[in-house]
Amino acid sequence: MTLHFKKESFRDDFTFSNSPEAIRRFPFPFEKDEYMYSVNIEQHMPGPAKSPFEFPIDIDEHYLAEMHDRALVLKEDPGRCQSLPHMITAEWDLVELLMESMAKHYPEHFQLTRDGDAWHWVNRPLGIDQRFTFGDTATLPRPPMEYITRQCQGDFALLDQRLGNLWMDSGMITGQADWSLDFDIGMNFMEWHAPVPLAKDMGVFERALKFLLNLQQGRPVRRLNWTMTINPRLDTSPENYDKWGRDRTTVTPENVGDKVHLRVELQAMWRLPRSNAIVFSIRAYMISMDELVTVPKWARRFHRVLRDVRGELAEYKGLSRYRDKTVAWLSRYDDGAPTSPGF
Numbered sequence: 001m002t003l004h005f006k007k008e009s010f011r012d013d014f015t016f017s018n019s020p021e022a023i024r025r026f027p028f029p030f031e032k033d034e035y036m037y038s039v040n041i042e043q044h045m046p047g048p049a050k051s052p053f054e055f056p057i058d059i060d061e062h063y064l065a066e067m068h069d070r071a072l073v074l075k076e077d078p079g080r081c082q083s084l085p086h087m088i089t090a091e092w093d094l095v096e097l098l099m100e101s102m103a104k105h106y107p108e109h110f111q112l113t114r115d116g117d118a119w120h121w122v123n124r125p126l127g128i129d130q131r132f133t134f135g136d137t138a139t140l141p142r143p144p145m146e147y148i149t150r151q152c153q154g155d156f157a158l159l160d161q162r163l164g165n166l167w168m169d170s171g172m173i174t175g176q177a178d179w180s181l182d183f184d185i186g187m188n189f190m191e192w193h194a195p196v197p198l199a200k201d202m203g204v205f206e207r208a209l210k211f212l213l214n215l216q217q218g219r220p221v222r223r224l225n226w227t228m229t230i231n232p233r234l235d236t237s238p239e240n241y242d243k244w245g246r247d248r249t250t251v252t253p254e255n256v257g258d259k260v261h262l263r264v265e266l267q268a269m270w271r272l273p274r275s276n277a278i279v280f281s282i283r284a285y286m287i288s289m290d291e292l293v294t295v296p297k298w299a300r301r302f303h304r305v306l307r308d309v310r311g312e313l314a315e316y317k318g319l320s321r322y323r324d325k326t327v328a329w330l331s332r333y334d335d336g337a338p339t340s341p342g343f
């Protein structure tokens with residue numbers, strides 16, 4: 001598939017936008033007019049052509065801009081990429097997963113040749129041509145996870161499995177929705193989920209953990225999560241709260257369409273073959289309210305979801321300061337017609 005990569009920014013002048021094709025393939029996450037947490041895990045099967053689910057790893061028009069943004073974040077804060085020493089085998093597993101998938105599904109842009117441990121990787125959009133020995137860190141210019149995730153859209157966490165739990169012992173997290181790898185590293189599944197309201201009492205995390213501990217190799221799973229962002233900013237980390245926190249106070253009835261974005265995370269989980277670790281990918285898609293309302297059924301449904309979402313969730317997701325203004329703006333696009341379930 002030939003992609004045309006856009007020149008755009010996720011900071012400063014915020015030139016990010018979606019082409020009409022990108023709007024059409026946006027992973028709108030709501031199957032009903034209301035939203036509550038659930039164990040919404042499904043097989044990560046190939047989806048419809050051109051959708052974000054077509055291939056296991058989705059590369060799109062924002063690829064180059066996202067990789068540039070990641071490089072800027074890492075330059076300011078190398079701690080966004082961390083890996084404990086016992087995760088090195090999982091790092092190599094990740095190199096294999098990403099290179100194989102990208103080369104297989106986007107052969108115009110990426111190429112992988114393997115001859116035993118002698119690997120040759122070509123990344124045309126980023127101008128990279130690298131020969132290396134698989135498993136030998138000295139043959140790559142950077143540690144394996146950092147090397148490949150500087151070339152792949154989305155954040156990644158590598159989870160070690162031991163003592164009946166998952167441990168966040170490694171990750172490349174540069175575009176996160178207000179959580180910190182530096183804080184969470186070394187924590188287990190229950191610990192890093194502790195700030196989430198309501199879900200614990202609903203048993204969501206017990207069931208999700210039990211499911212993931214039994215995740216089989218070759219049978220990846222996925223789920224969608226959502227939040228909202230003011231301005232199309234990828235890096236909404238606690239580390240940089242001083243840069244983006246105040247944006248939430250800048251929303252007015254006049255600028256909702258341009259400033260307020262729905263952010264959807266396609267989160268996929270794979271069991272890795274050598275390490276038995278799990279990789280958790282967080283691929284973020286953003287859409288402005290102006291773009292979202294070009295699809296009338298999305299406008300109607302999102303108006304109702306946002307209007308009715310429980311206060312605890314709105315507070316946790318950081319929506320409270322601009323929710324009412326956004327709901328009022330969206331109400332113009334909701335004629336009250338019934339919606340079909342499941343789209």
Ligand code: HEM
Nearest residue numbers: 037038039040157179192193195196199204208226227280
């Ligand atoms: C939130 C990581 C799997 C449900 C979060 C947060 C992190 C995280 C870091 C933010 C917590 C904070 O506020 O500091 C992970 C990782 C996973 C994983 C690494 C892979 C093992 C799951 C699964 C579920 C789940 C399988 C299934 C239900 C949630 C929910 C939230 C959350 C509901 C709150 C999100 C929101 O309201 O925006 N997760 N998670 N997570 N996670 Fe997970």
